[in-house]
Structures are given as structure tokens and as C-alpha cells.
Amino acid sequence: MEATHNLAPAASSTDSKLHFLDYWRIIRLRKAIILTVLFLVVATVTVVTYFLTPMYVSTAGMKVEKDTPDVMAFGGIGMPSQPFDPYFFNTEFEVLKSHKILDEVITKLNLNQVYAQRLKAPEITVQQAYEIVSRNVEVKQRKNTSIIEISAYDQDKKLARDIADKVAEVYETERNTQRNQRLTRGLTTLSNKLNELENQVTIAQKMVDDLRSSGVGDSDLASEGSQLVSMRGQTMARLDANRTQLRTEVVAQEQIVATVRGIQQKDPEGLRYFLASSATLTTPELTTLIGSLNQAEQQRDSLLTKLGPEHPEVKNVQTVLSRVNQQINREVAGITAALESKLQGNLRAVEDLQKQIQEARSDHARDIASAAPYSRAKQDLETKQRVRSAMQMELNQQMINGEISRASSVMIIDHALVGLNPVKPNKPVYIAAGGVAGLLLGFLLAFFIEYLDTSVKTIDDVEQALGAPVLGVIPQNVGPLIREGPDSPHAEAYRVLRTNILFSRKDPNQRTMTVVSGGAGEGKSTTIFNLATIFAQQGSRVLIVDSDLRRPSLHKILEVSNAIGLTNYLLRQMKLDEVVQTTPQPGLDFLPSGKLPSSSVGILNSQQMKEFIEEVKSRYDFVFFDSPPIMGVSDASILVSEVDMAVLVVQYRKYPQQMTLRAKQMVEKIGGPGCLLGVVLNNINISQDSYYYYYSGYYYDYYSKNDESTPDSEKKGRKKKSGGSSGEPDAVEVKPKY
Numbered sequence: 001m002e003a004t005h006n007l008a009p010a011a012s013s014t015d016s017k018l019h020f021l022d023y024w025r026i027i028r029l030r031k032a033i034i035l036t037v038l039f040l041v042v043a044t045v046t047v048v049t050y051f052l053t054p055m056y057v058s059t060a061g062m063k064v065e066k067d068t069p070d071v072m073a074f075g076g077i078g079m080p081s082q083p084f085d086p087y088f089f090n091t092e093f094e095v096l097k098s099h100k101i102l103d104e105v106i107t108k109l110n111l112n113q114v115y116a117q118r119l120k121a122p123e124i125t126v127q128q129a130y131e132i133v134s135r136n137v138e139v140k141q142r143k144n145t146s147i148i149e150i151s152a153y154d155q156d157k158k159l160a161r162d163i164a165d166k167v168a169e170v171y172e173t174e175r176n177t178q179r180n181q182r183l184t185r186g187l188t189t190l191s192n193k194l195n196e197l198e199n200q201v202t203i204a205q206k207m208v209d210d211l212r213s214s215g216v217g218d219s220d221l222a223s224e225g226s227q228l229v230s231m232r233g234q235t236m237a238r239l240d241a242n243r244t245q246l247r248t249e250v251v252a253q254e255q256i257v258a259t260v261r262g263i264q265q266k267d268p269e270g271l272r273y274f275l276a277s278s279a280t281l282t283t284p285e286l287t288t289l290i291g292s293l294n295q296a297e298q299q300r301d302s303l304l305t306k307l308g309p310e311h312p313e314v315k316n317v318q319t320v321l322s323r324v325n326q327q328i329n330r331e332v333a334g335i336t337a338a339l340e341s342k343l344q345g346n347l348r349a350v351e352d353l354q355k356q357i358q359e360a361r362s363d364h365a366r367d368i369a370s371a372a373p374y375s376r377a378k379q380d381l382e383t384k385q386r387v388r389s390a391m392q393m394e395l396n397q398q399m400i401n402g403e404i405s406r407a408s409s410v411m412i413i414d415h416a417l418v419g420l421n422p423v424k425p426n427k428p429v430y431i432a433a434g435g436v437a438g439l440l441l442g443f444l445l446a447f448f449i450e451y452l453d454t455s456v457k458t459i460d461d462v463e464q465a466l467g468a469p470v471l472g473v474i475p476q477n478v479g480p481l482i483r484e485g486p487d488s489p490h491a492e493a494y495r496v497l498r499t500n501i502l503f504s505r506k507d508p509n510q511r512t513m514t515v516v517s518g519g520a521g522e523g524k525s526t527t528i529f530n531l532a533t534i535f536a537q538q539g540s541r542v543l544i545v546d547s548d549l550r551r552p553s554l555h556k557i558l559e560v561s562n563a564i565g566l567t568n569y570l571l572r573q574m575k576l577d578e579v580v581q582t583t584p585q586p587g588l589d590f591l592p593s594g595k596l597p598s599s600s601v602g603i604l605n606s607q608q609m610k611e612f613i614e615e616v617k618s619r620y621d622f623v624f625f626d627s628p629p630i631m632g633v634s635d636a637s638i639l640v641s642e643v644d645m646a647v648l649v650v651q652y653r654k655y656p657q658q659m660t661l662r663a664k665q666m667v668e669k670i671g672g673p674g675c676l677l678g679v680v681l682n683n684i685n686i687s688q689d690s691y692y693y694y695y696s697g698y699y700y701d702y703y704s705k706n707d708e709s710t711p712d713s714e715k716k717g718r719k720k721k722s723g724g725s726s727g728e729p730d731a732v733e734v735k736p737k738y
Contacts (some may be wrong), residue, residue, distance in 0.1 A: 026450050029653075033449065034442035041438030042431060049430045054422035056157035060150045060164040061142070061414030062172070064092055067179050092148065093139045096171055102133050105166045114159065137167065147413065157419045164416035172410045179409070183398070190395040197388040204381040211374045236360045243353040246346060253343045256281070260336055272332050281339070286331045293324045466664050471504065471647065471678035472497030478526060480557045481533045482585050494534040497680060501531075501647065504677040510644035511617055514547075514625040515680075516636050518663030522651035523682040525553045525626050532624045536588035540621040543580065545591045547604065547625045547639055552593035554626055558583060565594030570608045576615060589620070605638045613642055630663050640671040649680045 027034065066088065095101065106112060106129045115132055116124040136153040152163035260281075263271045275281045276290045300317045307314055474497075478490045501513070515528040525548070532544040545566060546554040555562040560581055568574040569591075581590045596603075603609070616623045625643060630636035640646050646667050650660050667676045 026446060027443070030446035030449065033446050034439070037442035037445055038435065038438040041441060042434050045434030045438075046427075046431055049425045049427050052425045053155050055136075055153045055155055055424035056160045056419035056421075057151050057153050057423045058157070058161040058164045058416035058419055059152075059414070060168040060412065060416040062148050062150070062168050063146060063411045063413050064089075064148050065146055065409045067175075067182075067409045089141050089148065093141075095174075096139045096148070096150065096167060097134055097137060099130060101167060101170050101174065102130050102137070104170045105163065106130060106133060108170075109159075109162055109166055111163075118155075133163065137163065150416075152416070153424065161416040161418050168412050168416075172412060175410045186398055187395065190391065190398060194388065194391045194395055197384060197391055201381070201384045201388055204377065204384050208374070208377045208381050211377055236357060239353055239357045239360060243350060243357065246350050246353065250343065250346045250350060253339070253346060257339050257343055260339060264336070271336075272328050275332060275335055281335060283331065283335060286328065286335065289324055289328045289331060293321065293328060296321045296324060466648075466661055466679060468648070468664060468676065469500075469504070469678040470681060471500040472680045473684055474523070474527065474680060474682045476683050478530065480526070481530045481537075482558075482583065482588075490530075491534065491537075494530045495538075497531060498534050498538070501645070501677055505645055506674050507644075511621060512613055512623045512625070512643040513645040513647065514627050514636075514639045514643045515647045515649055516627050516630045516640060516663065516667060517649045517651070518629060518631050518659045520629050522629075522649050524649040526557075527647075527649050527680055527682060528624050528626050529554055529557055532588060532622070533585055535622050535624075536585050539587065541587050541589075541619075542622045542624065543589045543591060543616055543620045544624045545616075545626065546593040547635070548628045549593050549596040549604070549635060550628055550633060552626075554590065555592045558590055560590070560592065562592045562594065565592030566612075567594035567596055567603060569594075570603050570606065570612060571597075572608070576612075604635050604642075609638075610642060630666055631659065637666065637670050640667050640675060643671075644675075645677050646671055646675050647677055647680055649682050651682045652684050 066085070103126055106126055111133060112124040112126055112129040115129055116122070138151040138153075140149055140151075141147070142149055150164050150167050152160045152167070154160035154163065260271065260274075263274050272286070272290065276286055296317055300314065300321065303311070303314050303317060309315075472493060474493050475490055478493075481488055481491055481494065484490065513528075515524045515531070517524040529544060532542045536542045544554065546552045546562075547566060549567065552562055555565075558581075564574060565579050569576055569579045579591060579594070581592070582588075583590050613623070623643075625639050627636040627639045630640070648660075648664055648667060664676065664679075
């Protein structure tokens with residue numbers, strides 16, 4: 001369990017690494033497409049860039065602020081400080097590129113005629129000219145300033161300067177015009193409102209004068225009436241305050257009386273102590289009597305401890321206690337009666353104050369009613385006079401502000417200059433952007449082609465799609481090993497294939513084999529020839545038969561004649577010894593296909609062929625049959641059914657997986673469950689596909705380095721060794737005993 005936990009992270013890491021290597025493998029394999037797309041895009045962008053019309057730019061700078069007075073108006077009343085407005089500059093940017101500004105620029109510079117001449121058009125409207133200018137004018141804010149930069153682009157450097165300057169001038173004029181128009185409208189509105197208020201004040205003054213002339217508004221009477229109303233109001237306020245204060249005292253007294261009554265009903269004896277303990281209710285007499293009572297009770301209790309109740313001294317003390325209790329009861333009754341009396345007196349006082357308040361309110365209402373018309377008229381007149389004064393002050397202030405703010409809030413600080421060098425097109429930037437775009441497009445195209453490619457690419461593809469083991473991985477550009485020699489860097493791939501075949505066969509007596517493929521050109525002939533060569537180099541007696549009667553090719557590898565061969569033997573025209581040829585490789589014999597008569601197309605499916613196979617099995621350790629593609633010709637199917645073993649050759653990235661799967665199914669169906677030993681992946685480009693490096697590239701590099709470091713005398717001696725091995729012990733490839 002511990003080992004399992006330790007292996008889990010390593011497996012996860014390997015999966016991630018292989019996932020990355022898969023992408024890298026695709027890029028390396030499709031680098032021709034990526035580089036082609038990159039070259040085409042960069043070349044196109046370069047050509048287009050050099051044919052584009054050069055554009056010059058000129059920039060004018062303006063200081064732009066909101067319209068505010070430069071100094072405060074009289075009396076400390078002026079325009080408040082303007083808060084930061086994040087939308088102000090965005091709004092002004094839109095104004096600068098609006099029809100109102102650019103149309104005037106077009107008119108003043110006759111741009112519609114200039115553009116008409118450039119475009120060789122009879123006429124260009126202002127709207128069409130506006131579309132051109134708006135595309136070629138950029139507006140932005142200079143960083144951390146209130147300066148707006150106006151940049152104009154044009155193929156004429158002087159015209160670009162004129163457009164930038166003219167936009168700034170028109171905008172400045174437009175802002176000044178709008179400010180003056182707003183000031184004029186404001187002053188006119190204030191003047192009109194002030195005239196209306198003057199008329200209203202005149203009417204109100206006339207009404208006050210009429211009331212005064214009729215006696216209602218006599219100045220003395222009005223003054224006395226006003227004073228009387230004021231005095232009655234003060235009296236009402238004072239009475240109301242007294243009533244509130246007295247009512248508060250009554251509420252407190254009611255609570256005290258209620259408490260005293262409750263104690264008197266429940267505990268009359270306890271009432272005396274309650275009153276004595278209250279600082280506001282007790283009296284000196286009650287306090288003294290309570291003290292005397294306590295002293296007498298203590299004296300009585302002291303005597304009773306020594307004397308009997310009938311003793312004269314005890315009776316004298318008892319008489320004193322009775323007298324003191326009577327005095328306390330009278331004092332408590334007096335205090336209670338005083339509380340009741342004071343409460344009743346305050347209640348009557350509250351009622352009297354309420355009546356006085358009611359009378360004062362009636363008098364106050366009567367006084368107000370008598371002086372109301374004149375008071376209202378005079379109050380209305382005073383209100384209108386105050387509003388008129390405020391309006392007059394506002395008008396004077398705005399007039400002063402207008403004089404103060406004559407300085408424009410828009411000021412051109414940088415006039416546009418003629419550009420010396422064109423800024424568009426920026427050839428290095430355009431070409432670099434084209435390179436990036438071409439590279440991305442090349443990557444996308446490479447991965448898209450890889451996605452559409454359903455051919456066999458990896459060993460995982462074979463094992464998952466075909467469900468068959470991979471016996472060997474053959475590199476690209478492999479030639480006949482009989483020419484390259486046993487020390488060829490490619491020979492080790494076939495040695496691995498030979499070893500896997502020997503381990504994969506189920507019976508040591510299985511000695512006949514054919515190599516098939518789904519389609520033409522997958523390298524099955526080279527594979528079977530080199531495999532036979534490796535078997536011969538390892539000491540086996542091997543016969544290789546070119547049984548591809550329609551398109552024989554093995555005789556071309558050995559550079560021998562194909563005039564006589566298998567067909568002559570099967571037609572019983574010649575004996576086996578007469579058609580079998582020897583090769584430069586010891587232990588390897590070759591049987592060409594011979595000429596195929598048109599009347600003997602199905603000769604492989606004959607009794608003679610079966611007899612031929614039995615005879616060569618008795619003479620040789622291994623017999624290899626070359627065959628045509630199994631998907632196109634029936635000869636391959638016949639060979640599969642007659643030999644002991646079959647190997648399926650799949651060329652890397654050539655045919656769809658479905659075709660290869662179909663070929664594998666046909667071999668298993670015809671030859672039986674154990675006939676197909678596995679699959680050989682052929683024509684792998686080890687230098688480009690690092691996925692296969694550890695299957696074949698390692699041996700290539702290893703033997704290449706050995707060849708470089710080994711003296712020529714050692715190489716010659718090694719070639720003379722029996723079996724032509726690579727010098728390493730071949731423990732797994734010992735010739736089996738049949």
C-alpha cells in the first residue's frame with residue numbers, strides 16, 4: 001500500500017509531461033506548415049505595408065477647463081470651486097469630433113474639394129468629408145494634466161498641421177461663443193425677473209398705503225396693536241409655562257398622597273415611620289416624638305427584664321408611651337391633612353390658570369383679527385422688497401462675474417508643427433504583428449490538421465484502436481540491411497522486432513511468416529527483407545519468398561533477375577533448387593516471384609503452394625513471404641491462411657485508423673486468433689518525433705557514437721564475427737531448438 005501511494009504522484013507528473021510533449025511533437029512534425037504560413041503572412045504584410053500611403057501626424061495642445069470666474073465677486077459671494085468631473089474630458093472629446101466642430105473645419109479648409117481631388121471623384125459632400133476627417137483625427141488627454149491633444153493624420157504633412165490647428169481654433173471659438181451666449185441669456189432672464197418684482201412691489205406698496213389711509217393701518221394704531229398683540233402673546237406664554245410647572249407639582253403630590261393613603265390603609269403604624277424617613281414630608285415635632293417613643297420603649301423593655309408589669313415604674317413608663325403615641329397620631333394626621341389641603345389648592349390653581357389662558361387666547365385672536373389685513377399687506381410688501389433686493393444683488397453679481405470671466409477657459413498652448421517623418425504605416429510594428437499573427441495562424445492550422453488526421457501516430461493509437469501489441473518501431477529512411485551491414489544504426493530496431501516475434505509466437509514449430517499491410521507503400525517489403533536479414537545474421541537458415549506476384553520488388557533490392565522464380569516452381573516447370581538464389585548474406589536465400597501468366601492468377605491458392613510451404617519448412621529454419629496489400633488483392637489473404645504467423649505493418653501518419661483496423665480484422669478472421677503476432681510501426685521520423693526516441697533513437701545514437709569512437713581495425717574484426725552481432729550479448733535472441 002505504501003509503494004502504491006508513493007507511485008501516484010510520479011504517475012501524475014509523467015502524464016502531465018507526456019501531455020506537454022504531445023503538443024511539442026505536433027509542433028515539430030508540422031513545423032513546415034507553421035513556417036510556411038508564417039512566411040506567407042509576413043510576406044503579405046510586408047508587401048501591403050510597403051504599398052500603403054505614408055501618413056504624417058501633427059498635434060496641437062489646448063488647456064481646457066470649466067467656465068468659472070477668476071476671482072470672487074463682491075461680498076465674498078462668488079462661484080464655488082468646481083469639483084472633479086470624470087466625464088468632463090470625455091464629453092469634450094466627443095464635442096471636438098462632432099459635426100459642429102469638424103464641419104466648420106471642413107468648410108474653412110475646403111477639405112471636401114481636397115478629398116475629391118485625391119479620390120478623383122467629381123464631388124465629395126461635407127458628410128463624406130466628415131467621415132474621412134473623423135477617422136484621421138484623434139483626441140486624448142495629456143497624462144495628469146488638463147491639456148487636450150488633437151492629433152491629425154494625413155498624407156499631406158502641411159494639411160495635417162492645418163487640420164489640427166483649425167480644430168483647436170474652432171473649438172476655442174465655439175466655447176467662447178457658448179459662454180457669452182449663456183451669460184447673455186442669464187442676464188436677460190434676471191433683468192426680466194427683476195422688472196416683474198418691481199411691479200409686484202409697487203402693487204404691494206399701494207395696498208399698504210390704501211389700508212393706512214382708511215384708518216386700519218394708521219401708524220400709531222398699528223404700532224399699539226402690534227405691541228398689544230406682542231404683550232398678549234408673552235402673557236399667554238408665561239401663563240402656559242406656569243400651568244405646566246404647577247401641573248408637574250400636582251402630579252408629584254398626587255403620587256405622594258396616593259402612597260400615604262395606601263400605607264395608612266394597610267399599616268397605620270408604619271405610616272409614622274414612612275413620614276419620619278421622608279426628608280420632604282417629616283416635621284421636627286414628628287422626628288422628636290419618634291425619638292421619645294423609641295427611648296420609652298427601650299426603657300420599658302429594660303424594666304420588664306427586672307420588674308413585673310404591675311410595678312409602678314413599669315406603669316409610669318407605659319403611661320408615657322400612651323401619651324407619646326397619641327401625640328404622634330395627631331402629628332401624622334396633621335401632616336396627612338396638610339398634604340391633602342395643598343393638593344386641593346394646587347388643583348384649583350391649575351384650573352384658574354387654564355381659565356386665564358383661555359381668556360388670553362380669545363383676546364389675542366381678537367387683536368390679531370383686527371390688525372390682520374394691514375399686517376398681511378405689510379408682510380407681503382417686506383417679502384417682495386427682500387426678494388427684489390436679492391435679485392438686484394444677483395444681477396449685479398452676474399454682471400461683475402461676466403466682466404471677470406472675459407478670459408477664455410480654453411487656451412491653445414501648442415500649435416501644430418509640420419511632421420518630418422511619416423508615422424503610418426509603422427513598418428517594423430506591422431511586420432512584427434504580422435509575424436505574431438502568422439505564427440498563431442500556423443499553430444492553429446497545424447493543430448487543426450492534426451485534429452483532422454485520423455492516421456496512426458503513436459503506439460497508444462495502435463493499442464487503443466487496434467487492440468494489438470506493437471512489436472517494433474522502425475525509423476525513417478531505412479535501407480536494406482544487407483547493404484548497410486550488421487553494424488547499421490537501423491539494425492537494432494529489427495533485432496528488437498525479431499526478439500519480440502520469437503517471444504510472441506505460441507509454438508516453436510511456427511516458422512513461416514508473412515508481413516502484410518492495409519495499403520500500398522507502407523514498407524512491408526523492406527520490413528520483411530530486413531527482418532529476414534537479421535534472422536540470417538543471428539545464425540538461422542532463412543528463405544525469403546517474393547510472393548507479391550503482381551508487383552514484385554525484392555529482386556530490385558538484391559539487384560537480381562526476376563525471370564524465374566516461385567511461379568515456375570508452382571507450375572512445375574522447374575525444381576526448387578533451380579529457382580532458389582543465394583544472397584551475399586550467409587544463411588539467407590531468396591526466391592523471386594517469377595513471371596505471372598495471365599492464366600495462373602490464383603496460383604497461390606493451390607495444392608502446389610501448400611506443398612511448397614511444407615517443403616521449405618523442412619529445409620529452412622524460417623521462411624518469410626512478401627505479400628501484396630491485404631485490402632486490395634486476395635493473394636495476401638491466401639498467404640495469411642497458409643502461413644503460421646503474420647505481422648501487420650502500419651506506416652506512420654499515412655492511412656486512416658479505420659483502414660488499418662479493417663486490415664487487422666481481416667488477418668484475424670482469415671488466419672485465426674493466434675495468427676497475428678502484432679503490429680510494426682514503420683517510417684518513424686525519430687529526429688522530429690521525440691515520442692519515439694526511446695524506442696529507436698537511443699540505439700541509433702548509441703551505435704553512431706560507437707562507430708565514431710571505434711578504430712577501423714576493430715570495426716573490420718567485428719564484421720568478421722559469426723552472426724554479425726553488435727558486440728553486446730544477445731541473451732534473448734538465442735536460436736531456439738526446433
